Amino acid sequence: MLPKIIIGVVILVILVMTFGFLTKDKFPQKEAPLGLDRFFPNMDYFAETSNFPACGDKKEFFTTLPLSLDGFTTIDPLGLLAPTAHVFPTPHIYFRIKREQPDNFNSPVLKFPLYAPADMTITRINLMQATNRAEFADDSAVHFALCKDFKAYFDHVVDLSPKLQKAFDEGRVDRCDEYTLTYKDGPVNWKKCNKEVDLEVSEGELIGYAGGGEAQAVLDLGAYDLRIKPNNYASPKRQFRNELPYNVCPLDYFSQPLAGQLREKLGAYFELSNSNTFTKSLTCGKVIQDIPGTAKGDWFAPNIDTAQSGHEPPHLGLVQGHIDQSLQAFSNGDSTKNSNLEMGLYYFTPKNSGFINRDFAEVKADGNVYCYETKNNYKQGEPKTIIIQLADPETLRIEGLNSNSCGSGPWNLTNYAEFER
Numbered sequence: 041m042l043p044k045i046i047i048g049v050v051i052l053v054i055l056v057m058t059f060g061f062l063t064k065d066k067f068p069q070k071e072a073p074l075g076l077d078r079f080f081p082n083m084d085y086f087a088e089t090s091n092f093p094a095c096g097d098k099k100e101f102f103t104t105l106p107l108s109l110d111g112f113t114t115i116d117p118l119g120l121l122a123p124t125a126h127v128f129p130t131p132h133i134y135f136r137i138k139r140e141q142p143d144n145f146n147s148p149v150l151k152f153p154l155y156a157p158a159d160m161t162i163t164r165i166n167l168m169q170a171t172n173r174a175e176f177a178d179d180s181a182v183h184f185a186l187c188k189d190f191k192a193y194f195d196h197v198v199d200l201s202p203k204l205q206k207a208f209d210e211g212r213v214d215r216c217d218e219y220t221l222t223y224k225d226g227p228v229n230w231k232k233c234n235k236e237v238d239l240e241v242s243e244g245e246l247i248g249y250a251g252g253g254e255a256q257a258v259l260d261l262g263a264y265d266l267r268i269k270p271n272n273y274a275s276p277k278r279q280f281r282n283e284l285p286y287n288v289c290p291l292d293y294f295s296q297p298l299a300g301q302l303r304e305k306l307g308a309y310f311e312l313s314n315s316n317t318f319t320k321s322l323t324c325g326k327v328i329q330d331i332p333g334t335a336k337g338d339w340f341a342p343n344i345d346t347a348q349s350g351h352e353p354p355h356l357g358l359v360q361g362h363i364d365q366s367l368q369a370f371s372n373g374d375s376t377k378n379s380n381l382e383m384g385l386y387y388f389t390p391k392n393s394g395f396i397n398r399d400f401a402e403v404k405a406d407g408n409v410y411c412y413e414t415k416n417n418y419k420q421g422e423p424k425t426i427i428i429q430l431a432d433p434e435t436l437r438i439e440g441l442n443s444n445s446c447g448s449g450p451w452n453l454t455n456y457a458e459f460e461r
Contacts, residue, residue, distance in 0.1 A: 085191060085283035086266060088163040088236070095187035095267060100295040102157035104244050105302075106194070107259065111152035111250070112137050114318070115305045116258075117325030118289060119362035121371040123383055124353035125221045128280075128338050128371070129327045129362065131287045132195070132262030136308070137251035145309075151252035154197060154259070155244050157294070160184040162239040163191070165200075165208045171218075172229040176255040180208070182247060189267050191283075192290060195260035197248040204239065204247060211235030221353065263290040274330040274337055275434075275461045278346050289324035308363045321363050329359045330461075333433045335410075336400035339459035341375045353383075356438065356459050358400045358428075361387060368400055370414060370426060370438075379457040381440035386414035386424055396446045405430040409453060411446035427451045434461040 112135040119129035141147035164183045170176035181195040182204065200208065216233040241247065250259040270285035279285065291302050307320040330337030340346060341354035357371035370386040377383070390399035398410050409429045415421040425441040437456040 085264065085281065086189070089185045089188050089191060092161075092185060092188040095189045095265075098187075099293055100299075101186045101190065102290075102294040102298070104155060104157050105298055106155055106157045106247075106261070107135055107152055107250060109301060110138070111135075111150075112259070112305070113142065114308050115291075115302060116308055117306050117321045117323065117362055118287070118327050119325035119329075119359070121357065121359070121362060121369055121385055123357075123371050123385060124373050126371075127352040127355050127373045128357050129325070129329065129359055131284060131327045132193075132260040133290055133324070134258040134260060135250065136258055137256070139257075149251045149253060149257045151198070151249050154194065154247045154250045156184075156241045156247055157243070158186055159243050160186050160241060162204065162207065162237055162241060164214070164234060164236050165204065165211065166232055166234045167208070169231045170228050170255065171231050172227075175253070176228065177253045179256055180248070181260075184241075190263070190265050190293075192261065192263040192293075194247065194250075195262070196256045196258060197250065198252050198256055200248040201246045203241070203245075207237040207239040208235055211237045219351065261290045263288050263293060265293075271326075271328040272330070273328060274332040278338065278340060278461065280346055285328065287327045291324055319363050321365070323365065325362050325365070326360070331401050332461075333404060334401050335403035335428060335430055335436060337461075339436050339461065341373075342458065342460055356436070358436075366390075369417075370412070375459075376438060376440070376457040379439045379455050380442065381424075381426065381438065381457070382418075384419070385417040386412075386426060387417055388412050388414045395449055403428065403430060405432050409449075409451045411441075411449060411451050413445055427453060429453055429456075431458075436460070 114136045116134035118131060118133060120126060120134060121129065138150050139147045140150060162182055162184045166181040167178065169178050177198060180197045180200060181193055182197050183193040185191045212235060214234045214236050218231045220227050220229050264283045264286045265288045266286050268286055268288060272285055273279055291299055294302060306324065307318055309318055335358050337358060339356040344354060353373045354375045355373050359369060359371060361367035361369055367387050368390045372381060372383050374383045388397050391397045392399055392402065395408060396411050397413060403410050409427050412426045414424050414426055416424050423444040425443050425446055427439050427441060429437045431437055436459045437453050439453050439456040
């Protein structure tokens with residue numbers, strides 16, 4: 041009797057293992073919803089490069105422009121804010137693709153070829169599809185490595201080259217995910233599938249194309265370098281993805297004169313204010329801006345394990361502007377709608393004294409309530425008054441007021457939303 045039981049158990053184990061193997065790729069495990077950067081929490085971004093050669097002290101990896109200089113107008117530095125998709129500063133730069141009428145932000149976006157900036161290995165390709173918005177064409181994120189400790193990616197790539205398309209079609213499905221993000225013009229339902237590939241491309245080789253649609257009005261370029269001293273969050277448990285502390289400015293990795301040519305385009309024309317004035321950015325921006333014990337940096341809705349969820353809409357950023365870095369902003373997700381504060385982007389000019397428009401880096405858990413007279417970037421500069429308080433170094437309270445100015449104070453929080461570090 042006992043041998044029969046043992047044989048039965050062995051057969052059952054074999055069946056379970058076989059079914060698991062056969063279904064691993066057919067039914068990839070669903071993960072928590074994500075933001076637009078198309079990564080998965082807990083994924084070791086550098087696992088694929090563990091056997092690559094060491095980088096040494098080389099830095100000027102990119103020796104060819106990925107886009108022709110006449111294919112884009114400006115480059116947004118690191119740290120763009122666009123809640124709810126990007127509540128926190130964005131870890132990549134944006135090439136803003138040229139339109140048919142350069143002075144008309146509503147004219148069609150042109151399409152330009154995208155080339156490999158160096159000899160490199162493509163390690164994964166993500167396909168993104170907007171399932172409820174037909175005007176958003178499918179596009180891809182192309183992740184690549186040059187050595188063991190340096191990886192980068194292009195996002196919003198359309199019409200992959202035949203070589204890349206073949207690699208994607210034959211690649212192994214790693215994970216798929218579906219989620220919804222709310223934009224100024226409404227919600228978009230996204231479906232993302234990630235495939236592992238191992239594809240070598242040569243410097244100057246065609247990868248695909250950039251532009252061609254409203255969802256492809258920009259080309260993203262992000263980069264990570266494990267050799268730098270990491271930038272850390274105020275609370276290490278809040279690390280969204282293990283590579284973020286190693287985020288770097290991709291322009292620092294271009295050879296001269298290319299790096300200088302690209303830096304000349306750092307800045308933006310402010311579309312939302314209908315201004316054709318170019319505002320130059322003096323730096324390449326910054327992503328992690330946390331200052332422990334102060335209000336500045338990223339704040340998180342309670343009871344969310346950010347190591348498991350890279351979804352940004354529930355959270356709040358109190359950070360600097362990414363173009364005019366002398367400004368500061370409330371980058372507000374969807375967790376304050378019951379506290380008289382809509383999701384959006386609210387700018388102000390910080391001050392170094394007093395309780396009105398005080399620099400976030402100088403707001404501490406001192407028992408005081410601070411008031412801010414802001415302009416809502418999502419509503420053509422409409423004024424909005426916001427009050428905040430650090431209840432303790434790890435707890436921030438925030439509320440909107442029904443007034444266009446702070447007055448003289450003091451102010452009381454009566455219907456606030458609470459966030460934590």
